[in-house]
Amino acid sequence: MxxxxxxxxxxxxxxxxxxxxxxxxxxxxxxxxxxxxxxxxxxxxxxxxxxxxxxxxxxxxxxxxxxxxxxxxxxxxxxxxxxxxxxxxxxxxxxxxxxxxxxxxxxxxxxxxxxxxxxxxxxxxxxxxxxxxxxxxxxxxxxxxxxxxxxxxxxxxxxxxxDYLARVTAVRVREVLSKGGDLVSVFQEAEQNGHDAPRFLRLLAEWARKAGAGAGADPEWRAELDRYAAAIPLGSGWIDPGSxxxxxxxxxxxxxxxxxxxxxxxxxxxxxxxxxxxxxxxxxxxxxxxxxxxxxxxxxxxxxxxxxxxxxxxxxxxxxxxxxxxxTERACELRMAARAAWAAPISRWETALTDPRGTGMDEAFSDIYGRRTAPEGVLELLGRFRDRFGDTGEVLVVRSPARINLMGRHIDHQGGPINVMAINREVWMVARPREDDRFRLASVDSDRFPDRSFSVGELVSKLPWESWLETIRAPRTSELVARLQGDWGHYARAAALRLQSRFRDRVLHGADIVVGGNIPTGAGLSSSSAMVVAFAELIIGMNHLKVESRELVDYCGEGEWFVGTRGGSADHAAIKLSRRGQVSHFRFFPFEKLASAPFFPGHSLLVVHSGVEAPKSGRARDAFNQKVACYSMGVAMLRLLRPAWRERLRYVRDFDPRVLDASWGELMTALAQIPNRLTLREWRNDWESLLDPEMRAAMEGVLTSHHPPSAGYPIRPVFLFGLAEMQRARLAIECLASGDPASFGRWMNCSHDGDRVHWTGEKARAEGADIGKRGMVDADEQGGRTILAGVPGGYACSIEQVDRIVDRALALPGVLGAQIAGAGLGGCCMVLVTTDQAAALADELQGFAGGPVYICDSVGGAGLLPPPR
Known part of the structure; x- marks a missing residue:
């Protein structure tokens, strides 16, 4: 409230x-x-x-x-x-x-x-x-x-x-009177230790006058004295003023x-x-x-x-x-120390990027890319900053890569594991700190991304600020996002507001920023998340905020809720925490890196753009949030169907025999009891009233994030996809660690089938109702998990163009697996292929697909570049 x-x-x-x-x-x-x-x-x-x-x-x-x-x-x-x-x-x-x-x-x-x-x-x-x-x-x-x-x-x-002084004085007076003593010393002591409250001084003077007049036996005076000396009520007991x-x-x-x-x-x-x-x-x-x-x-x-x-x-x-x-001076000193650690004049950056040898930049690039030269476009970005904002003062430079999630799609916000790496497509920013809280943003692609400007304080004054959840749920936030729908400035606002919400005792300083890069937008490579991470890195660095890398992942994931999508932090984890040449295996709630393994030697990963941008707003945002709602509805239903699981079942991840202390058969039997599809009216009529107030409030927040699907919520197909994808994600890191690309490719194909919307040839449409048909109820846990991993489920966030590219790639030499990349509804697919066939495959798909084809290299995670020495 x-x-x-x-x-x-x-x-x-x-x-x-x-x-x-x-x-x-x-x-x-x-x-x-x-x-x-x-x-x-x-x-x-x-x-x-x-x-x-x-x-x-x-x-x-x-x-x-x-x-x-x-x-x-x-x-x-x-x-x-x-x-x-x-x-x-x-x-x-x-x-x-x-x-x-x-x-x-x-x-x-x-x-x-x-x-x-x-x-x-x-x-x-x-x-x-x-x-x-x-x-x-x-x-x-x-x-x-x-x-x-x-x-x-x-x-x-x-x-x-x-009142304290009056009470202890009254106790002392009563003690002296009971012994027939002189009150003068009592009043002198009280006046020496007293207070200048007029009523108290008048009371002391009156007591002194009466005592001097021999009024010690006056009933009215004694009653007043007794009232001040009486025990004080204290909770369920009393305390004597003298004690x-x-x-x-x-x-x-x-x-x-x-x-x-x-x-x-x-x-x-x-x-x-x-x-x-x-x-x-x-x-x-x-x-x-x-x-x-x-x-x-x-x-x-x-x-x-x-x-x-x-x-x-x-x-x-x-x-x-x-x-x-x-x-104020200490805060200024911290900001100046942060700038000294990360900032340098534009001319020094340009000199070092032209020839990084001996500047420390060569070592940084070697760690990030495996080579000692600067990536293309950064020098141009510095020049664009000079043209737009001038070359006075010192600037910071930050990079934030695209990410690819090799296995573990649509499940991070349900506690599921992911297998991710950062790739050689990046957002770059050059920023000069300001003394106020205003951000001025410019892009090298100004036709698509016009200049933007905002003040953090002005935004805060217009939005509810009780908690971050209240902020992003508020109608005024929705109105702001809707009025500026698709505005690229929202990614800066998201990072700034989330960090300001965390550091409420600080006035965050803004910056003049020029943004560039080569991550294709709407490709499913998390260009938006890369932007949020880059903005957050800048704000943290130039304001000297104490934020651990894992905290940054959470803040960026929660910050992106401001834009309207309710995803998790998987993309931000990959963007921030990746290491060159490694696939990282993360889990969530709590966030933890469980393992890492090198990518398959002798194999390459291609990213193929469908030519259809994956939107983040409007009907696309509805579609994303509808699927999240399916997960939440499924969890709520299972808690109602099995009350004994209520305290332990919070996410899809928790639907596990070891967590719920139940047999595999019990879990599958319960899963078969939740509806295959349910309309919003059916949910409100048949289920909502059975929820406890806390769960009902949580569900209302989920259901108000989108327009309901006209055909109803596909609850069991989505829930089954999530369960199966979690199994596939666990098996995927084992394949990477053991060097088994063939099995990895099969899991990729099965995962994509769970997202398909277009079916050809012998492919059979995945159904959420196939639990009994596959023998999952009667299997033991080990057998059941193996069967489950091979169940596609029905998340259905691909598009026909991506499905056709996947089918085409799977028919070509050297290809082991292919699947959608990112959250879906457009964008790219990824293809696992032997390196000796990668170039030929790229050429073949370049003509077939509607967009570009990239052969990906693994790079290091996001961060500020250390200034040149």
């Missing part, structure tokens, strides 16, 4: 020396404190804000509105304390039927995004969360109060400092995250019977523990100095400004 904030900004801040300026408007490095707070909350995913202001309100409204448009204002008049301000803000949100959780904080804080993000991360597991700071940093946070814990260590109440140990106590940082329905009830229970005669927002914790004993209370602790800072006077404000300037 979305998080909304209530920011308390009604304080006058008389101690700041400027009675004409509200406390929250004092600038921190040129930005009003309340604006900085709101901007930080927005960057962390809090999209709507209610600011509670005092009178006069106009000056705050004007200052905030120009910076934070998603903000509403409500006036607190008269000022009756922080609790009263929170009540006013909460009532406004309740009138608007706000749900989810509400973040309540003061507007005169400095908050670092890292701390806010940690607080928001507990939203799903907390009904009431609060930020605390160690007492060693008492400082300005002392005004937030002491956080007292119950016997289980759970925060039970917050004791404001004036409070300050050692190890944490201080309240005055930032809370409270479930909306609980907050709306709690603010109505606030009372002003305290030392200062005000309504305390801190009392919300005590009231929550009292009236909602089952509520989940979570404490988030400040981990490092400077994550949260408050100010009471100009000296405190100067300390915050010094901290902010220091953080």
């Amino acid at each position: 979305p998080v909304t904030s209530i920011v308390l900004a009604a304080g006058r801040g008389t101690r700041m020396g400027r009675p004409d300026l509200p406390k929250v408007l004092f600038p921190v490095c040129g930005v009003p404190a309340v604006v900085r707070t709101l901007q930080t909350l927005s960057r962390c995913g809090v999209r709507r804000h209610v600011v509670v202001v005092g009178r006069p309100a106009g000056v705050i409204v004007d200052a905030v509105s120009s910076h934070c448009p998603n903000t509403a204002f409500v006036v607190q008049d008269p000022p009756n304390g922080t609790g009263d301000a929170a009540r006013i803000g909460a009532e406004m949100l309740e009138d608007c039927s706000a749900g989810g959780s509400i973040l309540v904080c003061a507007g005169d804080k400095y908050l670092e995004p890292s701390l806010v993000r940690r607080l928001l991360e507990v939203e799903a597991t907390a009904d009431f969360a609060l930020l605390t700071t160690p007492r060693s940093r008492f400082g300005a946070h002392a005004e937030g109060g002491l956080v007292l814990r119950d016997s289980d260590g759970v925060p039970g109440c917050i004791l404001e400092l004036p 409070i140990e300050l050692e190890g106590v944490r201080l309240n940082a005055s930032v809370y995250l409270i479930r909306a329905d609980i907050l709306f009830r709690l603010v109505q229970r606030l009372r002003s019977d305290n030392v200062q005669g005000e309504y305390y927002v801190t009392d919300l914790l005590r009231l929550c523990r009292e009236h909602y004993p089952e509520a989940r209370v979570v404490e988030v602790v400040q981990e490092r100095a400077g994550e949260i800072m408050a100010y009471r006077n100009p000296q405190d404000l100067l300390q915050i400004e010094r901290h902010v300037r220091g953080e």
